[in-house]
Amino acid sequence: MSPRPSPPEPDLRAIFDEHFDYVWITLRRLGVREADLEDLAHEVFLKVHARLADYDAARPMRPWLFGFAYRVAADHRRLARHRVEVLGAPAEALDPVMSADQRIEADQDRELVEAALEGIRMDRRAVLLLHEVDEVPVPAIARELGIPVNTAYSRLRLARGDLAAAYKRLCKARGVL
Amino acid sequence: MKEQLPSFDQRVLDSLRAGSPPPPEARARVRARLEAAIPAMRGRGSRSGGAGPGGLSSAARALAVGAFVAGGLTGAAAQALWATPPAPRVVYVDRVAPSLSTETAVRAPAEQAEPPARAVATAARAALLAAPTARPRGRPDPEARPSQLSAERILLDDARAALVQGEPERSLDRLERHRREFPGGVLSEERDAMQIEALARAGRFEQARARADEFLRRAPSSLFRSTVDAAMAAAPPSPPIPAEVHGPLR
Numbered sequence: 001m002s003p004r005p006s007p008p009e010p011d012l013r014a015i016f017d018e019h020f021d022y023v024w025i026t027l028r029r030l031g032v033r034e035a036d037l038e039d040l041a042h043e044v045f046l047k048v049h050a051r052l053a054d055y056d057a058a059r060p061m062r063p064w065l066f067g068f069a070y071r072v073a074a075d076h077r078r079l080a081r082h083r084v085e086v087l088g089a090p091a092e093a094l095d096p097v098m099s100a101d102q103r104i105e106a107d108q109d110r111e112l113v114e115a116a117l118e119g120i121r122m123d124r125r126a127v128l129l130l131h132e133v134d135e136v137p138v139p140a141i142a143r144e145l146g147i148p149v150n151t152a153y154s155r156l157r158l159a160r161g162d163l164a165a166a167y168k169r170l171c172k173a174r175g176v177l
Numbered sequence: 178m179k180e181q182l183p184s185f186d187q188r189v190l191d192s193l194r195a196g197s198p199p200p201p202e203a204r205a206r207v208r209a210r211l212e213a214a215i216p217a218m219r220g221r222g223s224r225s226g227g228a229g230p231g232g233l234s235s236a237a238r239a240l241a242v243g244a245f246v247a248g249g250l251t252g253a254a255a256q257a258l259w260a261t262p263p264a265p266r267v268v269y270v271d272r273v274a275p276s277l278s279t280e281t282a283v284r285a286p287a288e289q290a291e292p293p294a295r296a297v298a299t300a301a302r303a304a305l306l307a308a309p310t311a312r313p314r315g316r317p318d319p320e321a322r323p324s325q326l327s328a329e330r331i332l333l334d335d336a337r338a339a340l341v342q343g344e345p346e347r348s349l350d351r352l353e354r355h356r357r358e359f360p361g362g363v364l365s366e367e368r369d370a371m372q373i374e375a376l377a378r379a380g381r382f383e384q385a386r387a388r389a390d391e392f393l394r395r396a397p398s399s400l401f402r403s404t405v406d407a408a409m410a411a412a413p414p415s416p417p418i419p420a421e422v423h424g425p426l427r
Contacts, residue, residue, distance in 0.1 A: 012215065012218055
């Protein structure tokens with residue numbers, strides 16, 4: 001029996017295989033707790049599946065996926081009043097060539113940054129992550145998030161200031177100056 | 178004056194980018210749940226070149242995933258019975274959001290259609306530039322490898338702030354510096370579009386028009402096309418240049 005021709009719309013399995021890690025890490029950066037990551041990643045891909053026909057193949061996939069992750073994470077935060085806590089990732093998930101001291105430092109550094117991120121409003125954090133981490137141009141961010149370009153610039157600037165201030169404060173509080 | 182690069186920015190971004198990947202069993206569990214819910218997720222062979230177990234039939238694949246999950250559950254049950262579970266490592270952190278509101282230096286009243294004024298840009302910038310003193314002990318010196326994107330962003334933020342503050346010549350100065358330091362930079366398209374806008378606001382319409390023509394030839398579908406179009410829409414029609422007028426346009 002000859003295989004069917006590929007469907008015109010993107011293949012969900014291929015998207016999952018290629019971008020699951022990205023969705024997972026993005027959800028974590030958006031403040032989702034470790035214990036909730038599986039459920040929310042599942043929810044993201046369910047929503048992606050429902051909207052596959054809307055995907056414009058001329059646009060990059062990751063900003064599109066980020067939009068789903070952002071909305072799922074934002075809804076989750078609205079529905080649940082979470083304690084502000086950061087669950088440490090398992091040590092074995094870190095670079096295996098790092099020494100124990102380096103692992104501890106890298107772990108502490110990431111916790112500090114994640115904690116600092118936690119203090120940034122979700123709408124600003126989304127712009128910050130998309131631009132500074134995923135290197136998406138600001139106009140493309142504005143398009144994906146459905147906001148004016150100037151608002152995206154404004155949020156980026158404010159988020160960077162927020163992050164700098166929060167990080168500095170946390171460093172002081174923990175005596176890691 | 179040589180500008181100091183924001184090493185804080187670099188270290189923080191490195192930490193952000195170094196997000197640890199999900200454990201493989203989490204990926205397998207989510208995939209199994211999706212396969213149960215969405216028929217399109219069930220493979221029919223090895224068409225996909227992704228991280229999944231390509232080459233297996235869908236039944237074998239489902240069986241493999243099922244066995245994997247069942248094995249995991251069995252192991253977890255055994256672990257729960259015979260081992261003392263380690264205390265989850267939970268790090269409680271200060272809730273920083275409320276206190277941020279007291280630091281009004283970096284907060285604008287609201288996101289506005291136009292970027293906020295000099296005070297906000299300056300404060301945000303100052304926070305970034307001041308933060309290197311907060312480097313945790315024992316960290317490698319991030320100034321040894323500054324992030325190009327961050328450095329580019331700083332220059333363009335300055336240029337944009339100058340533009341908003343009605344100082345297009347200062348904006349052009351920053352943009353020219355970006356052009357010199359990052360001729361093929363990540364943000365070069367944004368720089369070129371902003372330069373056209375700044376030239377138009379400075380009244381240097383001929384230069385703006387020439388740059389706009391070149392920009393649109395080079396990148397007709399650019400995300401910044403609307404910026405260029407808007408800048409040129411505000412420019413007066415091209416005047417005829419009298420032959421007796423000499424000297425270069427600035």
